[in-house]
Amino acid sequence: MKINKLFLGLAVAFMGVLTSCNSDVEGAFYKNAEIFDNVSFTSDESAEITTDEETVTVDVIVNRANKKGALTAHYTTVASEDGIFTDDGNGVIEFADGQATAVIKVTASNMAKGQDYQYWLKLSDDEILERDTVLENQISQTTVIVHSDYNWLDAGYCTFVDYTFSKDGSAAKNVPIINAEGTNIYRIIHPFVSVYGEGEDTNVQFVYNPDSSISFITDSSECVATYAVDGSVYDFMWPARFASYCSVVNSGNVYQTSMLGLVDGDGYHTGFSFAFQWTKGWPGAK
Numbered sequence: 001m002k003i004n005k006l007f008l009g010l011a012v013a014f015m016g017v018l019t020s021c022n023s024d025v026e027g028a029f030y031k032n033a034e035i036f037d038n039v040s041f042t043s044d045e046s047a048e049i050t051t052d053e054e055t056v057t058v059d060v061i062v063n064r065a066n067k068k069g070a071l072t073a074h075y076t077t078v079a080s081e082d083g084i085f086t087d088d089g090n091g092v093i094e095f096a097d098g099q100a101t102a103v104i105k106v107t108a109s110n111m112a113k114g115q116d117y118q119y120w121l122k123l124s125d126d127e128i129l130e131r132d133t134v135l136e137n138q139i140s141q142t143t144v145i146v147h148s149d150y151n152w153l154d155a156g157y158c159t160f161v162d163y164t165f166s167k168d169g170s171a172a173k174n175v176p177i178i179n180a181e182g183t184n185i186y187r188i189i190h191p192f193v194s195v196y197g198e199g200e201d202t203n204v205q206f207v208y209n210p211d212s213s214i215s216f217i218t219d220s221s222e223c224v225a226t227y228a229v230d231g232s233v234y235d236f237m238w239p240a241r242f243a244s245y246c247s248v249v250n251s252g253n254v255y256q257t258s259m260l261g262l263v264d265g266d267g268y269h270t271g272f273s274f275a276f277q278w279t280k281g282w283p284g285a286k
Contacts, residue, residue, distance in 0.1 A: 008189045023088040033262065038065035039073045039093070039127045041142040041229040044123075047106075051148040055109040058144055061119060062093050062102045071095040074124040075104075083107055085144075111148035114180065119144040150180030152187070156281020160191040163273040164234070164261070170195050177281060184283075192227040199229030212284040213250055218258075224259060233267050235262040245270065267277065 040063050047058040064071060068141045073093040079085045089104040104276045106119055122141040155178050161171040172194040178187050184207055192201040204225045205217040216238055224236040237260045238246050245268075246259040261272035 003006055023236045037071055037130060038138055039063070039123060040065075040070075040137065041123075041131070041139040044142055046142045046144050048145040048147075050149050051111075052151055053141065053255035054111070056146060057105055057243070058099060058105055058146075058182060059085075060104040060142060064100055067095075067098050067100045069156075070097050073127045073250045075127070076122050076124065080116075080118040084117050085112055087121075088121075106144050108144075108146045108148075111146065113148055113150045114183075114185070117146045119146075135285045142177065150183065150185070152178040153181050154281075158188060158276040158278045158280075160188065161275045161277075162195050162249065163190060163275070164236075164271060165196070169275075171269055173257050173279075175276070177278065179233070186214075191227075191274070191276070192225070196229065199227055201225060201227040208283055212252070214248060214255060216248065227255075232264055233260075234264075234272075236274075237261055237268065239268070240286055242268065245267065253278040253284060 017072065042061040046060040049056065050121045055270040062073070064073075066087060068208060071094075073095070074091055075089070075093065076091065077085070077087065085108050087104050087106045093102050093104065102275050103119065106121075108117060108119070111117060113147055120141060123138075128138070154176070157176050159171055159173045160175040161169045163169050172191070175191050175194045176189040178189060179185070180187075186206055186208055188204040188206075190201050193199055193206055202225050202234060206214040208214055218224055218238050222236075222237055222239050224238050226236070227234045239260060242260060246282045248255060250256070254275065256273075256275045258273040260268040260270060263269055
């Protein structure tokens with residue numbers, strides 16, 4: 001039904017132009033429909049990558065609808081931090097005659113470990129105006145996101161015990177722990193999948209403190225870990241406003257936790273709990 005309505009609308013507009021004696025209107029119609037190049041990025045997010053390399057280069061693809069003739073288009077950029085990003089276009093996109101696709105190579109360097117960086121590219125006002133007004137499919141801005149990861153080293157293993165989905169505790173031995181080189185940041189690797197052998201989960205990340213306690217590192221939504229299984233998603237949450245429901249205590253290398261959780265993103269639930277014994281590589285070992 002939508003296709004039929006679009007066709008009818010175009011047909012009426014076309015007939016109106018043919019029967020008009022106004023050549024200016026006719027010229028404007030054909031310019032909008034056939035001549036505009038409709039320069040566009042392929043996506044509003046060109047890349048999101050995680051790397052432990054010192055330098056990384058990604059391709060930002062730019063397309064145009066009309067391949068006839070050479071074309072120079074322009075863009076502006078904004079970076080989340082100075083001195084990180086460069087690109088080989090320097091604000092200019094060159095299309096040769098017959099060329100429909102161009103590539104801007106964006107390079108990130110001088111990155112601090114464990115930091116996130118963003119780079120926005122936006123077509124100039126002229127390119128935004130010179131678009132195909134029939135299709136209206138231009139993407140005028142895109143983003144490159146780079147997560148600069150740490151160098152991760154083996155830091156032993158733990159016995160991980162889950163009390164959230166098992167009343168008496170289900171355990172897995174020899175669950176790997178890794179360390180961000182040069183820091184006191186650690187990760188337990190896929191603990192819930194290690195215990196249950198199915199599903200998908202995230203790593204549990206924490207800071208090891210001088211007194212042998214740990215502090216969980218949460219994401220932007222205050223999530224410690226996520227476990228997805230049997231069509232449901234369980235988020236282990238550490239919300240600051242409900243801190244009284246969240247705790248992690250240790251006796252030597254044994255850590256017992258409790259926190260709130262979300263089930264399929266809905267509300268807060270109590271009873272989210274796990275423990276682990278850092279059986280090899282514990283920094284507090286004498």
